[in-house]
Amino acid sequence: MEPPKSLPLLHEKRDSAFLARKRNGNAFPKRKNRAPKEDGSLPEQIGHKSNTPKPNRASSVSNRCKSRTNRSSGGLSKSGEVDRSAYRKDHMQNPRKEVNAVLKKEAAYFGDIVILPFMDRYELVVLKTIAICEYGVQNVTAARIMKCDDDTFVRVDTVLKEIEGVPPKRSLYMGNLNLLHRPLRSGKWAVTYEEWPEEVYPPYANGPGYVISNDIAKFVVSQHVNRRLRLFKMEDVSMGMWVEQFNSSMPVQYSHNWKFCQYGCMEDYYTAHYQSPRQMICLWDNLARGRAHCCNFR
DSSP states (O other), rough: OOOTTTOOOOOSOOOOOOOOOOOOOOSOOOOOOOOOOTTTTTOOOOTTTTTTOOOOOOOOOEEEEEEESSSSEEEEEOOOBBBOOOOOOOHHHHHHHHHHHHHHHHHHOOOOEEEEEOOGGGGGGGHHHHHHHHHHHHSSSSSEEEEEEEOOOOOHHHHHHHHHSSOOSSSSEEEEEEESOOOOSSSOOOOTTTTSSSOOOOOEEOTEEEEEEEEHHHHHHHHHHHHOOOOOOOOHHHHHHHHHHHTSSSSSEEEEEEEOOOSSSSSTOOOOOSSHHHHHHHHHHHHHOOOOOOOOOO
């Protein structure tokens, strides 16, 4: 099935650099709030310049979390270093308009947020997933690439440990996997037969958080550039469909774990979904104290 011609290709040039700002020590360092100045600009930081070039940085995982208005990124390394604080109080406790303005300044300052050139709609989320694959193979040269939602909290250390249990050269699709799921034909999330004529979805990992190997990401990008990539409005099902196609010629290890939570949080989680800003700060603080406990409040 050819993708609609109205959907843009994502391989055109964009300003999307990756600046590694490493913190030595624990995998979950103490948070530091860096509030904007009175004029809205970001504070100066020693050792960092705003005109950062596009690097070709190797890392074990590229973790890209999607936002409703943009796509942000961060790098993870086996040494336990965290390149960027994923959640900040000053960003998450302000009205959306102010957040967007500050976020745009931050994107220009650090160059590690990709803003895609189309209006944000549920049906187009799949294009963000393609952009994740594109960024992961062209900007950071990651061996594994993780996709997560903006309301998903990720335990970086445990996800890396889970990945390390798979041989590094093996093609990988890891997450909370669904088998033999059928499309809903009525209700809010209804899928028409025109959109999905088959009665069953391919095996797919739930969208809040999953990991793919670099070769799968390259396949997705290549198919998209050549206009051979079938697009479906549910991005997680789309990824399952692409992995199934890749698996027909190159064996893929499907790795399932319930700890990539689809609904909320569970003890000893890998990812926690539907987390509010307060919950994310609480989860971070718990991990800083060495406890992987959920925060059951909004």
